[in-house]
Amino acid sequence: MSTTVATVAADHSVGHRRLVTFTLHGSTYGVSVEAVQEVLRGQMRTRIPLAPPGLAGLINLRGQVLTAIDLREQLGLPARDAEAGEPMLVVVRVAGEPVALLVDTIGAVVDVGAGQFEPPPDTLSGPSRELIRGAYKLEGELLLDLDVERAAAA
């Protein structure tokens, strides 16, 4: 398992990357800026009965119906409490299709280098082990590299 992760990490640690960051339950995550289509807030979501819990509903993005993915659920984090307020939506393109990711707050666009990257620690377990490729060591915090495709494949 660790070897697989190392290979994947190696692919993404080549050179510089530009990540869009956001927070979830106090941690900072990042996804490639190329994958991000736009960021939205305050969208009405239509819940989908019978669907797996990671599917947080459907939203209307300019006439297109998008599936919203609850990243907290996907990462095994506690559910969003009332104080966290309305979630923001990061619209990413996965396999050509736009998908909306529910996040707590949106951060900034950050440039990171391969030198800052480190694969996830062996102690990382649970659902997030599958979804986090590794961490970029920034000043004062860690930026977790989210595998968008897996996260969106609820």
Add this chain to the structure above:
Amino acid sequence: MDEMDEIVQEFLVESHENLDQLDRDLVALEQQPDSRDLLASIFRTIHTIKGTSGFLAFGQLESVTHVGENLLARLRDGKMRMTPETTDVLLAMVDTVRELLAAIEADGTEGDVDVTAVVARVTAVLEGRAPAAPAEAVVDPVLDPAVDLPVAPQVADEADATVDETPDEPEPVALEDLAPELPAAVPAPAPVAATETREPDTTEPETTEAAAPQDGGEGKAKRNLAESSIRVDVDLLDSLMRLVGELVLTRNQIVRQAGEQAGGELNGAAQRLNLIATELQEGVMKTRMQPMDHLWAKLPRVVRDLGSICGKKVSLDMFGRETELDRSLLESVKDPLTHLVRNAVDHGLESPEQRRAAGKPEEGLLTLRAYHEGGQVVVEVADDGAGIDPARVAAKAVERGLRTQGQIDAMSQADLLQLIFLPGFSTAAAVTNVSGRGVGMDVVRTNIEAIGGTIEVESVLGRGTTCRLRIPLTLAIVPALTVECSGDRYAIPQVSLLELVALDADRAAAEVEDVNGAPVYRLRGDLLPLVNLAEVLHVESDRSDGHVLIAVLQAEGRRFGLVIDRVLSTEEIVVKPLTTRLKAVGAFSGATILGDGRVALILDVQSLARNALSQEALEHGSTGRESVLDTTDAAEQVSMLIAGIGGGRRVAIPLSSVTRLEQVPTSSVEVVGSREVVQYRGSILPLLRLDSHLGAMSERHGEDLAMVVYSAGGRSVAIVVDEIVDIVDEDTRSRSDIDDHGLLGSTLIRDRIVEVLDVRSAILAADPRFFVDADEADPYEAQLEGAL
């Protein structure tokens, strides 16, 4: 003849594309002469052109491609090796083909393009004798089409004859006709002939001699066919369609806001935007539309061949071939339609001898009709054959174990016909290789229902059969009912919806019954299994006042009632597909965006029916007399006995539950306890006077009584009425559910209001133990089965 056949046009467009590919392939082949893939691809292209040119009787083209194909076949099979010479002759062949196509496009004939030189060269290479043709010859036939070489005489004649027939005036062709797939992309029509003027009664495939005008057309800038139409990815059209839909929503917002600001320039601009958006929407919709003719063009041949196999003479009439339908729908209708046509020729029409004996012309008539009606496209397949015998259908259904005799007896003639749509049903006496394997009409129905359409059949014995398909204009926009459940909104396609029933708390408590825990509602006497949407979706219903709203739905020939919280409205919705993950949930067929921008899920009625109804519930649902009806549009005809009960009131009694009508002398009525009885066939028959049961006053003072007798098991009851007025086929849709004690509601029959009797409660009033003793089985079913 001022027509250029559509087949030829399609052939040209396709061939031009193929030739471009061919050029690339041939050049690539020089680099890698041993590539089997390339050779195979080239071979296929030439083979296709050859096949079509033979079919369209372009003899020159055929002969060129024929030798080319031979050469390619040998190369492909490794019997010959690629040399620069072979490449040269192949390229020369391609150029000649191109030239021939240009000639065909110009005037519909092969013109005076000479092919003998190229044919000779290819043959030479084939036979391995002329290793290298003179360089000149490579160029000659290509650049100088006027080179004067003898032309095969019959070809020349053909060309002449065709040219003579060419018309005087060019007629601009409608874009749709020229290139039905992509009309909107083309700015101006080329001056080739129109195809829409065809006679509707054409029974043979269009022949290919039609030509474009030679004189008038020349002066104008004549567009090459391949340039005047382009192929566009359907996905691109879909995304255009989506954007236009969004534009329309935005337009609505702007027009609304402009309206509030009364007057001013914004208002004018909003009006223009309104117009443009509407036209744009129509234009984009049109890009996906194709005329029915695309399907029908193949049918004359099918009918002809089938007729000769079956030894029948058939003439085919087609009306409305220009009727347009969404491209994807057209594809889905193809197989069902072909099946219906085959059925009509094979089973519908009789042999010439039988027809003569029946006093009909020997030649059977098959009529196809397509037209728009109420936002749908209707396609009819009608024959003037023997018709379907309901009695045979009934016997077959019983023999196959699809229905019991009791169920059959309770069915009307029209309902009996619908049995042919049951899986495993086929009335053909002998299985032929054309049709009659028992995988017929049910598959047709399933396919048509899958695209939101319906099918109905009508037949008059000895006169013929008509099958009618109703297909939505487009899959993308469907009329739907929006409902609410647990605060969420859902859309139900109208095509599945039969009616809505609203019960207030009192009625709901009394009338929603259960069969061993499975809730049912008695809808005009038939048990309707109920499915609670909130339960199916595992959500909490927010209806707490005890009211029950039932949407009566039909899918796959079964009826059930979907219990919902609220009915919102009916509207046209634009269907958005769901991701596979959401489809896997199994309850939704798509999503849509409602007027306020919120997303609503579209309920998949078919899979709800499959998943939510246990087999047992379905049995109950399908014992009723109406349950095999297929369509909301088919009138639900029920035979009703109309009886007068005094005071001018008339009561309708379903004929299916009447055993017989009797008259007995008034004097024979005796009293047992508080009940009136008569002696009837050796037993005691309790009487119910309908006038007093329904609170009317009898006006009959005759010497005898008119009785409507019901029997089930060993028991009978008689309902006494004033007079039997009539027997009518009632359209049950026109019924009002205003009811009263003992009534199911009222309906209009021949402009008079008639009350519909609740037969069960009337029978119970006469004999409270009637259903208890009649049969051990489900009492209502027993009553229906024993009724006749």
